[in-house]
Amino acid sequence: MPKRIALLGMPNTGKSTLFNRLTGAQARTGNWPGLTVELLAAKLPLGADLVELVDLPGIYDLHGMTEDEHVVRRFLERVSLDFLVVVLNAAQIDRQINLLLQAKALGIPMLAVLNMSDEAKRFGVTIDTARLSAALGFPVLEVSARRAEGLELLRQALTRGLQVENPVSLAELAQRLAPEEIVQEEADALLRMTVKSPRELSDGMSARLDRVLLHPLWGLPLFFLSLLLLFQFIFTVGAPLQDAVAYLLDRLRDAIVQPVAHVLPPFGEGLLIGGIYDGLATVASFLPIIALFFIVMSAVEDSGYLARAAFLVDGFMARIGLDGRGFVLHLFGMGCNVPAVMGTRVMRSPALRALTMLVLPFALCAARLQVFIFLIAALFAPVQAALVLFSLYVLSLLAAVLTAVVFKRRYHSVEPVILELPPYRLPQFGTMFKAAWGEISGFLQRATSFIVIGVVAIWLLTHLPWGVEPASPASFAGQLSAAVGFIFAPLGFDALLGVALLFGFIAKEIVLGGLAVLYSVPEEGLTEAVRLHMDWVQAYSFMLFTLLYTPCVSTLAAIQAEGKSWRLTMTSVLWSVGLAYAVSFAFYQTARALGF
Amino acid sequence: MKLSCLRCGESASVTCVEGDACLVRRLHALGVHPGRAVNVVRRAAFNGPLHLRVGSTEFFLRSREADAISVQGGAA
Numbered sequence: 001m002p003k004r005i006a007l008l009g010m011p012n013t014g015k016s017t018l019f020n021r022l023t024g025a026q027a028r029t030g031n032w033p034g035l036t037v038e039l040l041a042a043k044l045p046l047g048a049d050l051v052e053l054v055d056l057p058g059i060y061d062l063h064g065m066t067e068d069e070h071v072v073r074r075f076l077e078r079v080s081l082d083f084l085v086v087v088l089n090a091a092q093i094d095r096q097i098n099l100l101l102q103a104k105a106l107g108i109p110m111l112a113v114l115n116m117s118d119e120a121k122r123f124g125v126t127i128d129t130a131r132l133s134a135a136l137g138f139p140v141l142e143v144s145a146r147r148a149e150g151l152e153l154l155r156q157a158l159t160r161g162l163q164v165e166n167p168v169s170l171a172e173l174a175q176r177l178a179p180e181e182i183v184q185e186e187a188d189a190l191l192r193m194t195v196k197s198p199r200e201l202s203d204g205m206s207a208r209l210d211r212v213l214l215h216p217l218w219g220l221p222l223f224f225l226s227l228l229l230l231f232q233f234i235f236t237v238g239a240p241l242q243d244a245v246a247y248l249l250d251r252l253r254d255a256i257v258q259p260v261a262h263v264l265p266p267f268g269e270g271l272l273i274g275g276i277y278d279g280l281a282t283v284a285s286f287l288p289i290i291a292l293f294f295i296v297m298s299a300v301e302d303s304g305y306l307a308r309a310a311f312l313v314d315g316f317m318a319r320i321g322l323d324g325r326g327f328v329l330h331l332f333g334m335g336c337n338v339p340a341v342m343g344t345r346v347m348r349s350p351a352l353r354a355l356t357m358l359v360l361p362f363a364l365c366a367a368r369l370q371v372f373i374f375l376i377a378a379l380f381a382p383v384q385a386a387l388v389l390f391s392l393y394v395l396s397l398l399a400a401v402l403t404a405v406v407f408k409r410r411y412h413s414v415e416p417v418i419l420e421l422p423p424y425r426l427p428q429f430g431t432m433f434k435a436a437w438g439e440i441s442g443f444l445q446r447a448t449s450f451i452v453i454g455v456v457a458i459w460l461l462t463h464l465p466w467g468v469e470p471a472s473p474a475s476f477a478g479q480l481s482a483a484v485g486f487i488f489a490p491l492g493f494d495a496l497l498g499v500a501l502l503f504g505f506i507a508k509e510i511v512l513g514g515l516a517v518l519y520s521v522p523e524e525g526l527t528e529a530v531r532l533h534m535d536w537v538q539a540y541s542f543m544l545f546t547l548l549y550t551p552c553v554s555t556l557a558a559i560q561a562e563g564k565s566w567r568l569t570m571t572s573v574l575w576s577v578g579l580a581y582a583v584s585f586a587f588y589q590t591a592r593a594l595g596f
Numbered sequence: 597m598k599l600s601c602l603r604c605g606e607s608a609s610v611t612c613v614e615g616d617a618c619l620v621r622r623l624h625a626l627g628v629h630p631g632r633a634v635n636v637v638r639r640a641a642f643n644g645p646l647h648l649r650v651g652s653t654e655f656f657l658r659s660r661e662a663d664a665i666s667v668q669g670g671a672a
Binding site for chain 2: 010060061063064065066091092094095098099123125184197206210214216217219220310311312314315316318319324416417418419420421422423
């Protein structure tokens with residue numbers, strides 16, 4: 001049984017950066033008995049031993065009432081621990097020392113890490129660590145996780161600390177975790193003794209940036225302008241990369257996969273090449289764009305600008321019954337809706353969570369983005385491309401606002417809204433790429449099986465019954481599209497597009513792979529096929545529908561798991577399908593009536 | 597007086613924090629408790645939230661939550 005160390009700390013202390021620095025890249029999420037959420041854990045070599053290091057969620061208060069604070073308490077009550085590391089933001093020791101004292105009261109062997117010691121110097125805060133350590137009775141170490149400073153000393157201190165047996169049983173711990181009165185005197189006395197800080201604490205650079213970026217008039221326009229620029233950047237850099245990957249995958253198919261598959265009977269060969277390989281290749285060629293998106297997103301998050309975005313929009317969000325956090329989650333939802341829906345756990349009010357969960361599926365996720373990028377590249381001039389994409393982002397926000405306004409009376413809440421505004425920090429390349437890699441592997445794990453099943457199902461529908469002309473009216477797909485065609489005709493879709501949309505419900509990634517199979521063309525021929533089958537009005541109508549119609553199966557599963565209400569889940573499906581149909585119908589009919 | 601009476605840029609000393617227990621605990625964890633100086637940095641557009649600074653910590657909260665905080669003017 002390896003020894004176990006837990007990392008405890010407030011949000012914005014750089015706890016996760018420290019965790020990554022200590023353990024390298026091989027962290028995994030683990031399930032813990034009695035806990036509904038997954039916590040990150042990794043093996044950490046210490047001296048001759050291999051120790052398990054667990055990263056607990058960031059919390060403000062060991063006796064607090066948020067979901068994360070419950071999680072930490074349940075973890076401490078149920079999982080036996082050998083050592084506790086409390087991470088503090090050194091610049092904010094004036095208030096974070098309270099959590100340290102709460103942790104000390106537990107009696108588990110521990111040490112304190114004063115992280116961001118470089119930032120504390122910038123603020124002019126100096127801490128007498130030797131005196132603090134003597135007063136507290138455990139080691140206090142200055143570390144900068146971002147600059148990898150002080151880590152070796154930390155490892156040595158941990159190795160020494162683990163030699164002492166943890167004397168506290170789980171039952172005793174449960175008792176000590178019971179709510180208590182806040183004791184401020186002890187903290188104040190310690191601070192007076194060990195900490196020197198200037199009277200007016202402000203990091204000049206952040207204050208100057210805030211004067212511009214949080215300006216009452218220009219703040220919001222600047223925010224939307226930077227979003228537009230970021231999308232332009234992703235598009236400009238991503239498109240050539242995407243072409244390169246598609247080219248390589250075609251080469252690979254012609255050189256290796258095709259000859260190998262040729263040993264199969266024609267039906268099997270077709271299924272393997274035309275179904276599985278082409279479908280997967282289409283999806284794979286979008287990985288560069290998704291990676292870029294997450295690199296950019298994590299940079300914005302790291303920089304501290306995301307919390308500022310929440311500040312800027314909170315006044316508006318309050319009016320539609322949501323809050324600034326909902327807006328930030330919406331931005332995360334632009335990667336994938338599933339983690340965003342799970343992120344609503346930071347909200348305590350069930351009504352606010354329900355309303356936020358109804359809104360989040362309208363966030364234009366990476367899966368939909370991939371469909372749009374393809375269609376836009378195929379049917380619009382390069383100068384229009386970024387604008388068309390931007391219009392879809394604007395529409396997704398409008399749909400979210402409309403949803404909130406329609407449902408805010410039913411899901412009404414009065415939850416307090418308090419959010420920290422950390423100082424601006426330069427994003428770090430390591431963190432950015434790690435975040436991108438984590439999201440991509442997560443995306444592949446979640447999506448791959450869905451995509452393969454979906455694409456194979458579509459291939460079978462277009463090639464069965466036995467011996468039919470692929471995707472002809474006689475095939476199952478042809479029959480299905482004839483049956484549903486009348487539904488989609490007023491939206492301007494050809495019947496096969498309707499079938500691709502039906503499958504897109506499983507995962508929106510399938511829409512493109514499905515189109516390639518339905519038009520029975522390989523990846524590089526899809527652009528031509530699409531140009532042949534639709535004009536820009538039809539394409540835009542199709543994109544509107546794809547943008548709005550029903551959350552994918554994974555998102556719905558998350559909504560059901562988090563909200564535990566079939567009524568909420570069904571509302572989400574019916575409302576979004578209805579909205580998608582109405583919007584596509586209105587756009588297509590209006591555009592045609594105007595003569596486009 | 598209430599914190600929300602302060603103008604942007606003004607500082608005051610906290611005299612009392614009362615209201616929902618959860619709100620009081622959270623504010624305390626952010627450093628808002630009697631005796632501490634609070635600085636109202638700015639207010640967001642559309643009657644939006646207040647941007648506060650307490651020590652080296654900055655955060656925002658809505659006017660309704662800010663009403664839980666009573667301050668004594670003039671102190672720094």
